[in-house]
Amino acid sequence: MCLSFNLCALPEGCRAQYLRNPVSNHGYVRPGMEQFDTTKQELRHSYNITSLSAAAFPAQEDVPQFPQHAVPLAHDLTNLSRVLLQALAYAFGLPPATLLGCHAGMLRSEGGNASSMRLLYYPPVPPEDDARHEHHAAYTRCGAHADCCTFTLLAQDSEGGLEVKLHGSEKWQAVGHLPGAILVQTGELLASWTTNLLPALLHRVVVPSGAYARARARHCVAFFCHPDDNATLPKFPQLPILAPAPPPPVFTPHLTLHHRLLNAAHHLQKRFRETYA
Ligand SMILES: O=C(O)CCC(=O)C(=O)O
Numbered sequence: 001m002c003l004s005f006n007l008c009a010l011p012e013g014c015r016a017q018y019l020r021n022p023v024s025n026h027g028y029v030r031p032g033m034e035q036f037d038t039t040k041q042e043l044r045h046s047y048n049i050t051s052l053s054a055a056a057f058p059a060q061e062d063v064p065q066f067p068q069h070a071v072p073l074a075h076d077l078t079n080l081s082r083v084l085l086q087a088l089a090y091a092f093g094l095p096p097a098t099l100l101g102c103h104a105g106m107l108r109s110e111g112g113n114a115s116s117m118r119l120l121y122y123p124p125v126p127p128e129d130d131a132r133h134e135h136h137a138a139y140t141r142c143g144a145h146a147d148c149c150t151f152t153l154l155a156q157d158s159e160g161g162l163e164v165k166l167h168g169s170e171k172w173q174a175v176g177h178l179p180g181a182i183l184v185q186t187g188e189l190l191a192s193w194t195t196n197l198l199p200a201l202l203h204r205v206v207v208p209s210g211a212y213a214r215a216r217a218r219h220c221v222a223f224f225c226h227p228d229d230n231a232t233l234p235k236f237p238q239l240p241i242l243a244p245a246p247p248p249p250v251f252t253p254h255l256t257l258h259h260r261l262l263n264a265a266h267h268l269q270k271r272f273r274e275t276y277a
């Protein structure tokens, strides 16, 4: 969990060599490079991992033991995703390997699959800004969005701030910390495939109120499970137990894209253009 912090502690010039590659999506994302809420400053550092090859990681002298910690974690989260993909197929009455087959390339060196693991580090809110901006309006940690993937696995520390808006609700609800728990967030592709029977989960990370909490950093690991670029989307049966289908979501800035979705890779590239400066 501290890998992203250790990376952020490096001098700016040193960090620059690890900046995110816009084609592969691999690398360091500094605050401001990726913006979900353009009305606020988003205080977030991230290291996106889309390749597990040794050359893809920060040098040992810059961040000791980076691959030794990150690679096993990435394998664990990939394997957990595989279990969930089979469970999803089972729940929808599809042959168990149907979804696995569409996600065969997760974090494989050959490419052709956009899955990624993100090590997120949210720095403390600087005290001088704290005093200047009343009501904490100028900063947020992560603006509201839904993830553009099949689903996301999220492991957060105990600092708090993650909030979700459940389908059909107008209310943001805090996600509490359960030690060892992994939150599964439905993504836009799953919503599209299931014609919104499993709507994409809107979420955000707010800066907590209270000087003590605001002066503390937050860490999180997210794994974005994506289908293979060339995957043929499976047709999900409309199961009677899940009927009636819910109405289309109220706030879905990106949902209309699904109706003219050519494939998952096109959709993702469009989202990257929208969120990365
Ligand atoms: O830090 C978190 O809890 C959420 C991060 C997130 O939503 C994202 O990176 O897409």
Ligand SMILES: [Fe+2]
Pocket: 145, 146, 147, 203
């Ligand atoms: Fe997200």
